[in-house]
Amino acid sequence: xxxxxxxxxxxxxxxxxxxxxxxxxxxxxxxxxxxxxxxxxxxxxxxxxxxxxxxxxxxxxxxxxxxxxxxxxxxxxxxxxxxxxxxxxxxxxxxxxxxxxxxxxxxxxxxxxxxxxxxxxxxxxxxxxxxxxxxxxxxxxxxxxxxxxxxxxxxxxxxxxxxxxxxxxxxx
Numbered sequence: 439x440x441x442x443x444x445x446x447x448x449x450x451x452x453x454x455x456x457x458x459x460x461x462x463x464x465x466x467x468x469x470x471x472x473x474x475x476x477x478x479x480x481x482x483x484x485x486x487x488x489x490x491x492x493x494x495x496x497x498x499x500x501x502x503x504x505x506x507x508x509x510x511x512x513x514x515x516x517x518x519x520x521x522x523x524x525x526x527x528x529x530x531x532x533x534x535x536x537x538x539x540x541x542x543x544x545x546x547x548x549x550x551x552x553x554x555x556x557x558x559x560x561x562x563x564x565x566x567x568x569x570x571x572x573x574x575x576x577x578x579x580x581x582x583x584x585x586x587x588x589x590x591x592x593x594x595x596x597x598x599x600x601x602x603x604x605x606x607x608x609x610x
Contacts, residue, residue: 462538468501481523542598550591557584
């Protein structure tokens, strides 16, 4: 197999793995960056990643910052190397699932709190309406719908907490 064929296979692998990483709500360039780091298997500098991905060092730096914030990549130290080095976390399943699940939990919790605030607003506003049978019916229907939405979000949150890989060791 020639060097060109190996490079082509490596590029195909990067593209396909990056598609999987994108499913976890990571931008295409960040997914590609992670795929390169993971497949390289050793720490890389921003310059090396920039050259490998074909993007500016500034763009790579921004992408790496996001991946570090998501705990998918870490900065490492190597004796004799003055530049920052970064490497992909090797425990893919746990890291990606934890990151993705935490996003869902945070979003559903935030949405649930927003709905609860709307519910309070409805109850507060309903105090000022002239109490007619039609208005009470309208308020009750709206209140029931809000409760259904809050319950829906709570169920989503509970489901994601249940499958959280940090808690569920047997999923590795």
